[in-house]
Amino acid sequence: MRNYSGQANTVVITWRLFTGFFRIGAFTVGGGYAMLPLIQHYIVEKKHWVDKNEFLDLIALAQSFPGVIAINTAAVIGYRINGLSGALAAMLGAGLPSFMIILLLVNYFFRFRNNIYVSHFLAGARAGVVGLLVYAACSLGTRILRNMRAWFIFGIGVLLLVFLHVHPATAVITSAILGYLLFAGREGS
Numbered sequence: 001m002r003n004y005s006g007q008a009n010t011v012v013i014t015w016r017l018f019t020g021f022f023r024i025g026a027f028t029v030g031g032g033y034a035m036l037p038l039i040q041h042y043i044v045e046k047k048h049w050v051d052k053n054e055f056l057d058l059i060a061l062a063q064s065f066p067g068v069i070a071i072n073t074a075a076v077i078g079y080r081i082n083g084l085s086g087a088l089a090a091m092l093g094a095g096l097p098s099f100m101i102i103l104l105l106v107n108y109f110f111r112f113r114n115n116i117y118v119s120h121f122l123a124g125a126r127a128g129v130v131g132l133l134v135y136a137a138c139s140l141g142t143r144i145l146r147n148m149r150a151w152f153i154f155g156i157g158v159l160l161l162v163f164l165h166v167h168p169a170t171a172v173i174t175s176a177i178l179g180y181l182l183f184a185g186r187e188g189s
Contacts (some may be wrong), residue, residue, distance in 0.1 A: 013082045014089045019091030021074050031127030032070030035094070036136045039073060049081050056143055063172070070094050149182040
């Protein structure tokens with residue numbers, strides 16, 4: 001994919017990264033994984049800064065670092081698009097709305113958490129988040145699970161997490177090792 005920092009004013013690209021991630025962060029309830037479909041829409045489909053396959057690679061890279069997936073994803077994508085200034089702008093854009101909203105609402109939440117309307121709002125928001133997560137899993141899964149080796153690794157991951165109750169980091173490391181062993185030397189797989 002192209003590096004946009006040399007093609008346009010880096011200040012403009014940095015501002016677009018900040019505002020794009022700020023809007024995503026401001027209107028996503030449910031955390032980082034719920035943000036992934038919105039990030040994909042903005043970065044891949046709207047701005048065309050990376051293609052779908054590169055987006056998946058960037059998400060995988062972001063998940064390999066410790067920390068919050070939304071901030072990690074913003075950092076990796078921002079860096080890919082516009083270097084350090086892009087990473088900082090995207091991270092600030094993704095994190096600032098949550099920080100501001102928490103500061104505003106934390107006071108009121110404890111006063112109104114037993115309010116029936118607040119409870120219903122939160123129940124609906126939680127259900128919507130599950131929908132976003134299922135959409136993200138299906139959207140990413142159709143691009144990743146394209147051959148038997150990928151399905152095998154997926155199955156091992158499910159086995160480790162659901163049935164053996166291993167730590168998610170162990171499942172990721174095991175999957176990465178299996179991916180290396182099964183895909184090494186097979187370009188285009």
